[in-house]
Amino acid sequence: MFRNAQQLMLFSTAVVLFVTACLYGQQLIKTMTDALNNTTQFTVEMEGRMNTTLRTTEPKRYSGAEVLHTVRQMTGTSITVEVDGQAHLVDPLINRKKTIPVQLNGSYRPEFIRDEWGGLMRIQFWKEASVH
Structure with missing residues (x-):
């Protein structure tokens, strides 16, 4: 009986860790998507107003x-x-x-x-x- 209780506790712990990892992954994906959307919106708003410091060796045509x-x-x-x-x-x-x-x-x-x-x-x- 003690062995069955121990296996049930290990199985429950594994299930809880798996569900936690899934929820954490889902939250990370949402955070990354929000960051990408904010960056895209910021870039769209800055269209034509960004200053660049890149210097090229050959003039562009x-x-x-x-x-x-x-x-x-x-x-x-x-x-x-x-x-x-x-x-x-x-x-x-x-x-x-x-x-x-x-x-x-x-x-x-x-x-x-x-x-x-x-x-x-x-x-x-x-x-x-x-x-x-």
């Missing part, structure tokens, strides 16, 4: 389509976007058909103008001559 996308993404921010020296403001919510004069297949060199603290003030795109 943008296609005309990327320039159009950048202009539309920066609308509504305090950051001015210029293409070939002309500032453009395209608000897709007000006028979806308004566009800027860029060649979609063209190559544009970006210049990021920053203040003394590293904050982005203006983006300039300059068209490069094609070699065809």
Whole structure:
């Protein structure tokens, strides 16, 4: 009889530990999901306003389509976007058909103008001559 009671206690302990581990795992998954959702929401709210300090050794080139996308993404921010020296403001919510004069297949060199603290003030795109 004593042996059966001991086995029942061990089995009960194992069941309690298993259920506790399952509940703890479920709580961890919920916490990780909440953290991921909060990070995603924070990143969405910061769209176009993040400062980067990455420096590349080779200047990046943008296609005309990327320039159009950048202009539309920066609308509504305090950051001015210029293409070939002309500032453009395209608000897709007000006028979806308004566009800027860029060649979609063209190559544009970006210049990021920053203040003394590293904050982005203006983006300039300059068209490069094609070699065809």
